[in-house]
Amino acid sequence: MEENKDLLPEETGDHDRIIPVNIETEMKTAYIDYSMSVIVGRALPDVRDGFKPVHRRVLYSMNELSNHSNKPYKKSARIVGEVMGKYHPHGDSSIYFTVVRMAQDFTMRYTLVDGQGNFGTQDGDSPAAMRYTEIRLSKLAETMLEDIEKETVDFHPNFDDSLQEPSVLPTRIPQLLLNGSSGIAVGMATNMMPHNLTEVIDGCLAYVADRSIAIEELMKIVKAPDFPTGGIIFGMDGVRQAMMTGRGRVMVRGKCHVETKESGREKIVITEVPYQVSLDGLTDKIGKLATDKTIEGIAYVNNETSKRGGIRIVVELKRDAVANVVINQLYKYSELQTSFGINNVAICKGRPRTLNLRQLITEFIDFRMEVVIRRSKFELRKAEEKEHLLRGYLIALDNLDEVIRIIRESSNPAIAKENLVAAQIKLKNAQVIQLLGEATANEFLDEVQAQAILEMRLQRLTGMERDKIQADYNELMAFIAKLKHLLADEDARYDVIKEELTEVKTKFGDERKSQIEYNASDISIEDLIEEEDVVITISHLGYIKRTSASEYRQQKRGGRGGKGAATRNEDYVEHLFVASTHDTMMYFTEKGRLFWLKVYEIPEGEKNAKGRAIQNLIQIPGDDKVRTIINVKKLTDETYVENHFVVLCTKKGIIKKTALKEFSRPRATGVNAITVNEGDELLDAMLTDGESEIMLAVKSGRAIRFPESKVRATGRGAIGVTGIEVDATDDEVIGMINVDKEDKDHTVLVVSEKGYGKRTRIVDETGEDVYRVTNRGGKGVKTINVTEKTGKLVGILNVTEQHDLIITCKSGITLRTDVAAIKEAGRNTQGVILIRLDEGDEIAAISKIDEQQMEEEDSAEDQEQMITDAAADLSTQSEDASPAQSSGDASLDDQNEQNAADTEDDETA
Numbered sequence: 001m002e003e004n005k006d007l008l009p010e011e012t013g014d015h016d017r018i019i020p021v022n023i024e025t026e027m028k029t030a031y032i033d034y035s036m037s038v039i040v041g042r043a044l045p046d047v048r049d050g051f052k053p054v055h056r057r058v059l060y061s062m063n064e065l066s067n068h069s070n071k072p073y074k075k076s077a078r079i080v081g082e083v084m085g086k087y088h089p090h091g092d093s094s095i096y097f098t099v100v101r102m103a104q105d106f107t108m109r110y111t112l113v114d115g116q117g118n119f120g121t122q123d124g125d126s127p128a129a130m131r132y133t134e135i136r137l138s139k140l141a142e143t144m145l146e147d148i149e150k151e152t153v154d155f156h157p158n159f160d161d162s163l164q165e166p167s168v169l170p171t172r173i174p175q176l177l178l179n180g181s182s183g184i185a186v187g188m189a190t191n192m193m194p195h196n197l198t199e200v201i202d203g204c205l206a207y208v209a210d211r212s213i214a215i216e217e218l219m220k221i222v223k224a225p226d227f228p229t230g231g232i233i234f235g236m237d238g239v240r241q242a243m244m245t246g247r248g249r250v251m252v253r254g255k256c257h258v259e260t261k262e263s264g265r266e267k268i269v270i271t272e273v274p275y276q277v278s279l280d281g282l283t284d285k286i287g288k289l290a291t292d293k294t295i296e297g298i299a300y301v302n303n304e305t306s307k308r309g310g311i312r313i314v315v316e317l318k319r320d321a322v323a324n325v326v327i328n329q330l331y332k333y334s335e336l337q338t339s340f341g342i343n344n345v346a347i348c349k350g351r352p353r354t355l356n357l358r359q360l361i362t363e364f365i366d367f368r369m370e371v372v373i374r375r376s377k378f379e380l381r382k383a384e385e386k387e388h389l390l391r392g393y394l395i396a397l398d399n400l401d402e403v404i405r406i407i408r409e410s411s412n413p414a415i416a417k418e419n420l421v422a423a424q425i426k427l428k429n430a431q432v433i434q435l436l437g438e439a440t441a442n443e444f445l446d447e448v449q450a451q452a453i454l455e456m457r458l459q460r461l462t463g464m465e466r467d468k469i470q471a472d473y474n475e476l477m478a479f480i481a482k483l484k485h486l487l488a489d490e491d492a493r494y495d496v497i498k499e500e501l502t503e504v505k506t507k508f509g510d511e512r513k514s515q516i517e518y519n520a521s522d523i524s525i526e527d528l529i530e531e532e533d534v535v536i537t538i539s540h541l542g543y544i545k546r547t548s549a550s551e552y553r554q555q556k557r558g559g560r561g562g563k564g565a566a567t568r569n570e571d572y573v574e575h576l577f578v579a580s581t582h583d584t585m586m587y588f589t590e591k592g593r594l595f596w597l598k599v600y601e602i603p604e605g606e607k608n609a610k611g612r613a614i615q616n617l618i619q620i621p622g623d624d625k626v627r628t629i630i631n632v633k634k635l636t637d638e639t640y641v642e643n644h645f646v647v648l649c650t651k652k653g654i655i656k657k658t659a660l661k662e663f664s665r666p667r668a669t670g671v672n673a674i675t676v677n678e679g680d681e682l683l684d685a686m687l688t689d690g691e692s693e694i695m696l697a698v699k700s701g702r703a704i705r706f707p708e709s710k711v712r713a714t715g716r717g718a719i720g721v722t723g724i725e726v727d728a729t730d731d732e733v734i735g736m737i738n739v740d741k742e743d744k745d746h747t748v749l750v751v752s753e754k755g756y757g758k759r760t761r762i763v764d765e766t767g768e769d770v771y772r773v774t775n776r777g778g779k780g781v782k783t784i785n786v787t788e789k790t791g792k793l794v795g796i797l798n799v800t801e802q803h804d805l806i807i808t809c810k811s812g813i814t815l816r817t818d819v820a821a822i823k824e825a826g827r828n829t830q831g832v833i834l835i836r837l838d839e840g841d842e843i844a845a846i847s848k849i850d851e852q853q854m855e856e857e858d859s860a861e862d863q864e865q866m867i868t869d870a871a872a873d874l875s876t877q878s879e880d881a882s883p884a885q886s887s888g889d890a891s892l893d894d895q896n897e898q899n900a901a902d903t904e905d906d907e908t909a
Helices: 023-043 053-064 076-086 092-103 139-145 175-179 197-209 215-221 237-245 279-291 323-333 357-398 400-409 413-422 430-436 438-442 447-455 463-488 490-508 638-642 860-880 889-902
Strands: 113-116 134-137 155-157 164-166 181-184 189-192 232-234 247-253 255-260 266-272 298-303 313-317 337-343 345-348 351-354 515-517 533-539 543-548 573-580 584-589 593-598 626-632 645-650 654-659 682-688 693-698 702-707 733-739 747-752 756-761 793-799 803-809 813-818 843-850
Touching: 023 053, 023 181, 053 076, 053 092, 053 134, 053 139, 053 164, 076 092, 076 134, 092 113, 134 139, 139 490, 175 197, 175 357, 189 345, 197 215, 197 357, 197 490, 215 237, 215 357, 237 247, 237 337, 255 323, 266 323, 279 298, 279 313, 279 323, 313 323, 323 337, 357 400, 357 447, 357 463, 357 490, 400 413, 413 447, 463 490, 533 626, 533 843, 573 626, 573 803, 573 843, 584 682, 626 682, 645 733, 682 733, 693 793, 733 793, 747 843, 793 803, 793 843
Parallel strands: 232 515
Antiparallel strands: 113 134, 155 164, 181 189, 189 337, 232 247, 247 337, 255 266, 266 313, 298 313, 345 351, 533 543, 533 573, 584 593, 584 626, 645 654, 645 682, 693 702, 693 733, 747 756, 747 793, 803 813, 803 843
8 A cells, every 4th residue: 555655546547446544544543443342332331320232222122122020021032132133233142141141140149130941050051042031120120220211311323223222221229339240341351349239328328428428438338249159258458459449359268167977077068159150160170179189188079059958069078187278278279269350440421440439439329410300300391391281271171161162163173273372261260370370360372282172081171170180280380399499409319319229228238148257467456456545654764655544543633643654763754645546656856856656556564664665666866865746546548637737846936837748658767857956956746737826835934826827837857937935045945735716615724843733714704815816936925923932834735624634743753633623813823733742853744634434432542542641741731831821722722813913914025
C-alpha cells in the first residue's frame, strides 16, 4: 500500500475504488474498536445492575414472555431462541450456558433463574440439553425488572434496529455485589466475588443514613465475600485490601472434621469445598496425592456426596496417621485450599473502572436515586393525565342532559367530539367546583376529555359511579401531591430507597454461608490489648511507666496524698499524662524532636514502681529528654490529620503551629518538630482543630489569651513566632491550654509550687471576659496572686467539675482529688491549699483525668492512715501556721477573698 502512494491515479487502475490507508493507523483503529466492543458490550458488567448484555437480555426476554415465578415453566430452548432472534445473535450455546449459570445454586450466591431439570452438578457433570430443561424467573430476579415499564431506564435499538432493548435493568438489589462477576476483556479482566445480601443491604442502608461514611465503617458491615458453596475464608488481609482498593486476594478453605470409626481408625470428612472446585476433581487429586506418596497418611478417598445427604468426601487415614497433619497437607497440596484474585473492574459511566466497596455501593445508590426520580416523573405524568380525564367526566356528569343531547344530535363520533368542545360546557355544581378548585368553574371540555366522554360506558352514569369518580379524583390528587413532594425533596427520595431496600432484605435476607477465620497476620498486638485508661509517668531522670488509672484512689482536697513512683533522692516525677492503651503517643523533647510510641508499648508498672529508662524505648539522644506528650487516637485517619494541628510553645514564649499531617508518618529515629533557639527549650504541645483560643501562663503569674488564627501554620523545621512577652531572666512560660468562651462548664485551673490552687472562669456572670482576648506577643494579665507563701506558678489546666486533678510532687508523693472541690475565685487571688507539702518539697507536675467511679468506703487500713495523716497535719499547723491558716480551709478561702479585695489589679498591656 505504501508503494502505491508514488503512482499516478491512471497507473493504478480503477483509481476511484482504491483508497490508500496507512496499515499502522488502520490496525490501531480497528483494534481499539474491537477492544471497546468486547469491554463494553461483552466481557465487563455494568456497575449499576451488575450484568453483562447477555444476562440482561435473557432476563428481559423472560419478562417480555411473562415467564414469571408465579407462571408455569417454559422450555429453555424457547427462551434461548427468543433471546438469540431478537437481541443476542451470538449463538445459542453462549445464551444457554448463561441461563444454566444463573440457575446453578452452587455457582450463583442468589439464583436469578428457577430451573427444572438437570442443570449440572458440583461434581462437574454437564447440564442437559436446552430442549430437556425448563426455566422461569426467580422471585429475586423479578425485583431487578420491577418498574421497567415506567421509563426508569433508557432503551436502545437491538442489532437490526427492529426492536428496543434496555441499556440497564432498574434493579432494586445491588446484584454486582451479591453474585459477583468474571470476564476477560481486551487488556483487562474482572473477577468479583459474591457477598451476603443481608450484609450488603445493611451497608447500603448505612450509606443512605450517612453518605460521608468511611470505607472502614462499611467494612465492619460487609465483612467479606460469601460463597454459595460455603467454606472458610482464611485470613482477612487480602479481603481488606480488595475492599479498600478493588484489588486483592481471598484464601478459601474447605470445611472438614475428623470422625473415629469403631475400629479406632480416623477419617477426615469434607462437608464443604471452596468456590468453583469440582468434587470429583478434588477426590481424584487427593487420590493421586496418596498414590504418589506426597501425603503418606491416606489409605483411600471416596466421594459419598448425595442430593439428600449433601457434600461428603471421606478421606480414610492409616492407623499411624495424625489427622491434623493430613488436613494441613491437604490444604497445602490440594484444592481443599484455593485462592481467588479479586479484581473489581466494571463499566461505570461508559468506562471501565476499578472500584472499592464504598464506590460500588455509592454507584448503586446513585442509580437507585435516578430510577426513583424517573419513576416518579412517569407516575406523575400518568396521574395528571388521568386527573385531566376525571375532571372531564365530572364536568360531563354535571351537565349530563346537555351532553346526551349534543351526542344524539351529532351524525357521527367525530362531529360529536367537535360539538362537545364547541359547546363550552362548564361546571355548575358548587360542591364539585369546591372539590376541583375555583378555577375549574371557567374550564371547558377539550378534545381529549370529549373523546373520553364519548368512550365512557353508560353504567358510569349511575349515582354510585358518579360518587366513585369523585372518590377516585380525591385519591388521585393526594397521590399527585405525594409525587411532587418526592421530586422536590431529596431526603424523601432517600427514604423511599431505604424502604425498598429494607423490603428486599426482609424478603430475601439470609445468614452467611462462608465462615471467616482469622490467621496470625490479621491479628495485631493492639487487638489483643484491652483498651483502658492508664496513667503515664515520666520522671526527671527519664524513667517511664504506665499504670492503671484505677490505682490512684480519690482523696479529699487538702489531703497528704499517697506514695507514687519510687524514685531516687535526686529524681522525681516530672510528667504525668492520662491516655488509652490504644492511643499513639507523640513524644516531644526539649530540643524540639518528635518520637512516636504506642501506649501499650510502654512497660506496665505499679504505682510505686520506678519504671524503665525511656532511652530503651525510643532513640532519644543522651543530651535530650522528653518534655511533653500528645496522645492521638486517629493518626491513620487522613481526614482527621488534615483538619488538626499541633501547637508548640517554648519556655521563652515562642509559639508555633504545624498541621498534624506533617507528623502522621512515624519514624524510628524521630523528626524535627520545631527549631529551638539557643538558650530556649520546648515546653508544651497540644492538639487543636484550628479554631481554638490559646492561653499561655508564666511563672510570675501572668497569662495571655489570643485566637489560634493569629498563629500561621508552618512546616516542621520552622522557628515560630512570639506568643507572650517574657521579661525577667528568671521568668519563663509554665504551661499552655486552649479555651472556649462559649463553654460555660470549663474553668482555668492554676497551681503554684507550694500547693496553692484555684479555678477561674473565662467569662464572668455578666458575660464580660475575665481573661480578655488580645493579640499574641503581649504581656497578658494576672492569673494568680504570686506571694512567698504560694511560690511561683507551676501549672495551668482547662478543667470541668467532671475532672479529677492528679498532683505529683518532687518527692514522689501523688494526690488525686476532685476538681469540683476546688473553689472558684477571681484572677487576682492566691487560691486554697490543694496538697500539704513536707518541708522542702514542691509540686513537680499536675494533670487531669475524667472522674471514675471510686469505692464509696475506704478500707480500715486506709481510714487509719488518713487519721494518722490528719493528726500530723494538725501538729504541723499548730507549730508553723498562723491562726488564720490553722483554722482550716474555710479561713484560707476567706483570707484569699480579702486579698483579692485589697490587692490592686496590675493588668499590663
